Amino acid sequence: MLAAGEKADAKQRLIEAALRVFGEHGFKGASTRAIAGAAGVNIAAIPYYFGGKEGLYMGVVGHIADQITARMSPGLRAAEQLASDSATTPEQRRQAMLALGDRFISMMVGTEEAALWARIMVREQFDPTEAFDVLYSRVMAPSYMAVSRLLGPLLGLPAESEELKLRIFSVIGQALIFRVARTAVLRRLEWDAYTPDRLDQIRAAVRANIIAIMDAGRPA
Incomplete structure (x- = not known):
């Protein structure tokens, strides 16, 4: 035994x-x-x-959710605290958005484990099973809500507005592309791998785009 x-x-x-x-x-x-x-x-x-096989698959998806949650929760909690504080300034919101972007890049692009997670997560986008509900409720929805509460006031958009939801997908998607389209990125940039210096370049590019999105809500 x-x-x-x-x-x-x-x-x-x-x-x-x-x-x-x-x-x-x-x-x-x-x-x-x-x-x-x-x-x-x-x-x-x-x-x-x-x-059985189905239970093992759900166990794998639960493992992915556990790993992502462990890495993202500190940043998401900090973002939620800032967003719920009436004294939080627009600049604090902006810095929290940038910090979340940095954390996401470090996790999804800077770790080898994420390459394994991404394969299953992308498959669930194309052919969703009940496992997608686990990924959505435990990983995606909490991230979307935290970003929504930070970004909405900066853009002057209601939390449930379609425009805000689209902006959030564009924020997350621009970071995720460096994982799901890694082969194309490496070939176009003539890189052989993501190194620490190259990850810094990716973070800088994503930060510039996040700033542009946030600046779209500023008064002229």
């Missing part, structure tokens, strides 16, 4: 292996035998720990 630590280790290895296999082949194309082999466990471990 496996000890508690061994069980936790086996579950974690299955999650890590499944993250790669599901990302490469999608849910339908992923083989539970291949996942178990990559994790170094018996195939029976999948129904034992997760109830």
Whole structure:
């Protein structure tokens, strides 16, 4: 009988292996035998720990949500606190927006784990399953709401206005493109990889665009 630590280790290895296999082949194309082999466990471990392939996939999506939340929550909490304080100045809102952009780039572009998350997240955009609801409620919606509460007053737009929602998607999308279109970015810039200096260049470019969006709401 496996000890508690061994069980936790086996579950974690299955999650890590499944993250790669599901990302490469999608849910339908992923083989539970291949996942178990990559994790170094018996195939029976999948129904034992997760109830089956579907449960394992949901476990992987929950893992992605956990990882993103852990990295983004400090910045989102700070943004929410600023947004809810009536004494917060427009400049403080602007700086909080820029800080969120920097944090997002560091997470989604500057970490190798994000390449694995992005494969599954993009698949869920094209062919959503019930897992999309997990990603939306735990990852996307909290980020959108925090940005909305910071950016809306700067632009003079109501929180539920379509214009504000579109602006927010443009803010997030311009940062996300450096992950989902990484191959095109590297080829066009003649880079071989994202280095710390190049990440600084990406942050600067995204910051310039965020500033332009925020400045659109300033009085002439």
